[in-house]
Amino acid sequence: KLTGRAYSVINGEDCETVERLCSFLEKAFAPRKDIDDMRGERAEIYMKKGEHILDYRPRQRITMRDT
Numbered sequence: 001k002l003t004g005r006a007y008s009v010i011n012g013e014d015c016e017t018v019e020r021l022c023s024f025l026e027k028a029f030a031p032r033k034d035i036d037d038m039r040g041e042r043a044e045i046y047m048k049k050g051e052h053i054l055d056y057r058p059r060q061r062i063t064m065r066d067t
Contacts, residue, residue, distance in 0.1 A: 005029075 002010055009028040015021040033041075047056045 005028075006025060010021065010024055013024055015024060045060050047053070
């Protein structure tokens with residue numbers, strides 16, 4: 001039995017097969033990027049030499065929010 005967010009995602013959808021159910025759940029909960037993409041983006045979070053803090057902080061927030 002599905003509960004919580006999983007139930008909300010599937011509610012009203014036609015999931016006659018387990019494959020279709022898994023597909024809906026993967027689209028809703030699986031990361032959009034693979035682990036290598038995330039690692040590459042995390043490496044960019046570090047403050048670059050000579051970078052001003054006011055340029056660094058927004059870049060950090062955007063990267064953290066997207067992962």
